[in-house]
Amino acid sequence: MKKLLVLWLCWQVSMARPTPKLPDLAHRLQPAVFATTMVMIHDVVNPPAASRFYTYCLLGAHEIVAQQHPDQVATAQRFVQQMKPIMITTPEHYNYQIAALYCILETGRLILPSGYMLEEEQKKLLESLQKAGYTPIQIEQSVEVAQQVAKQVMQRAAGDKYSKLSTQLRYRPIKDDAHWYPTPPAYIEAIEPNWRTIRPMLIDSCSQFKPIAPATFSKDSTSQFYKLAREVHTVVNALTPEQRFIASYWDCNPFAVNTSGHMSIGFKKISPGGHWMNITNLVTSQLKLPFDQAVEVESIAAMTLMDAFISVWDEKYRSNRIRPETYINRYISPRWQPLLQTPPFPEYTSGHSVISTAVSEVLTYLLGDGIAFVDNTEVTFDLPERKFSSFRQAASEAAISRLYGGIHYRDAIENGQVQGKAIGDFVIDRLRKAGVRKILTAGR
Template sequence: MSNVRVIYFLLAILVLSACKKDDDFYNLSNVEIAKTYSSEVVVDWYELIKTLTKETPGFTPPVAARAFGYIGIALYEGVSIGLPNKTSLSGKLNGLQYTIQTEDLEMYHWPAVANAILNQTTLYFYSNTSDERMEAIMDLNNEYTSKYQLELVPEVFEASQVLAKEVADNIIEWSETDGGMNGQFNNFPTDYILPLTASWKPTAPDFSGPLQPYWGTNRPFLLANVDAVQPVAPPIASTDENSLCYERATEVYNVVNNITSEQIKIAEFWSDDPVTTATPPGHSIAIANQLIVENNSNLGEATEIFAKLGIAISDAFISCWKTKYETLYVRPITYINENIDPNWEPILSTPPFPEYTSGHSVQSGALAEVMISFFGENYAFVDRTHEGRTDIDGTPRAYDSFIDMAEEAAVSRLYGGIHYQEAIYLGLEQGYAIGRNVSNLDLDN
């Protein structure tokens, strides 16, 4: 064989080997191909989303929870196409009905799909963020886009971008009909008139009007998370010293007046005030991200965790806000100042909306049940959400289980002086029910 033929022969072998390698890489005979990738791209995006939630104007807890819901659903809808044993949420969530025609699945790279969806949905839901943070969004997208362009053949990269855009477009369009669109621009609607029958009143220090009074009428992801979980009414508002209402207020008064340093630490750790932090929903996202990293969860697992968690905490705020604005129950600071001690002040600033039920309780209960469904009832973990903060004691806190965590988050509102017993414990039950409803979503083929 001539030298020229030898060279051509060797080249042919190299080409065939390269083609064989590519064919093996994109061959779906390996089941659940999306699960073969790490969750790195998802973890990095959610770290940025936490920062955006903290720094973007108007991202109050309900607004943040809604954004987490739709972003998580879009992420899952894209990546789940590459999970042969998983099914779409279309037809399972309230009002979500769509279909997508896909190419051969080996034409997609699932981390690239995830990155493009997270980029598009984050840009959409955080459209009013600062120029600096908008640049951070673009930088993160460019980092992963450049990485994938180098790794992939152009056809696979482009197909992944097209699929991601189609999924994100469908979820964004659906989101615009739920009643909460652009909520960050209208947290305090001026057309809301507080009923004369309300015992709730605007509270110190700002005495602002009620935050998101219509939020409870938004479309939930699961109807049962609103219709089937509403708690009994709170104790009748009464100034009678023998009433349950007075008894509950006295309990808050005594707890705050005899507060321990550990209880103050707990109250501040779970306060999660907007602007200072990524809000209580952001605390939930932080815990999920920590556990995904701790367990080395793959891309498929991470996307399902964030989808179900997003659904649960978004519905938690719709459900809780429905309860709040139907009961319009008085806050401890108002009741105690008017009936027990005019100079009393709580440990935490009272947020500008009615008392019953506790948003912290409802969303923490929902978080707990979703995490249990993925990691188990007796999963012990350390919450590092506030590690490094200097304005409070952000020392990581250890929990024996997710219920242990939820109960501490809930009771922190008693220590803070802003909720009564019923709002805390019935709120937890409301949240547990929501979390179970979401966990029971059957996503298996």
């Protein structure tokens, strides 16, 4: 009888013990997003397309978090254009953070050309969660929710006209003096000439933030245009070691081609949007943001990048302006070469200037100004870490790097910054109206 009593008391004590609290999974967010980045690098995904993929990969995670804690995170339905509700059936034992993480990888698996490569990441994630103490039923039900949401995200993606790009007539460069034409060494054809047709997430239309007209083309050595080209030529020929490094640091060319005799070698690198997504990941980790807020910030950053690319690509193929390399070789110095490889699309406005300025404004609104951080994005590509005092400082450096690299005229950079600032301000206003407030490290 005493033995039975002791066993009963032991059982009561064990039942009274609280279930151990499992850790917040914010530290697992960066590896999940970076896994999609590595697949994009493998696939040589172009800059506009990369921003779209990041957006959809994070959209489902955003909605899972928002529906779990609507008092803390605003659902994307409040501020995304034509956003249909994402329906989530929540089983009894599911964990929303696991579901959100798995949804990033599952959406990437479904949407990326080589998405199958993420299956190994999914397996590693689940194994690590099991080791961390999550039960099989928690993991199983969380995966079910993630798959359910990812399918709905893919339905949204199917309606943004991306699938119709390949049905457009092939782009033919204009063979005249003033317009863009493929450049050496690879003479790659125009990248995404019809990107303006993609449905935006936050802005009203592709042409909503049309910049002022670029300087008028001219061969006259006294003209403004000639002076812009001469400046590029002069700057590149007299670069300091610091300027040379800055240009290389922000190169962000997904596929650069180097030639040696008859041999061509391709180098895969991160996209401009991928660089900013990694910065966002680094800073949310540095600030120790809880999982919910980190997902919200990264999702909004991705949407901003996607719409900024739609806006700048609309202008690129409207003005269709000649690149400095082509102009300088024709009218100033036949053998001159830029430091960076000229990207395969028109010059005006500078894409990095637009997207960097836009996302830096939005991140400054959400996380604050004057946040210093160490960027290690380019370490993977054999460049050292770089310190920045704020998002805006990083964006300004990314913009001027295009002059140092010899791939943009100054007016494309400065007017691109104005364009990006307008996009960022619009997104911030939209977020405010939707109830998305500034995020503080101590909470909302």
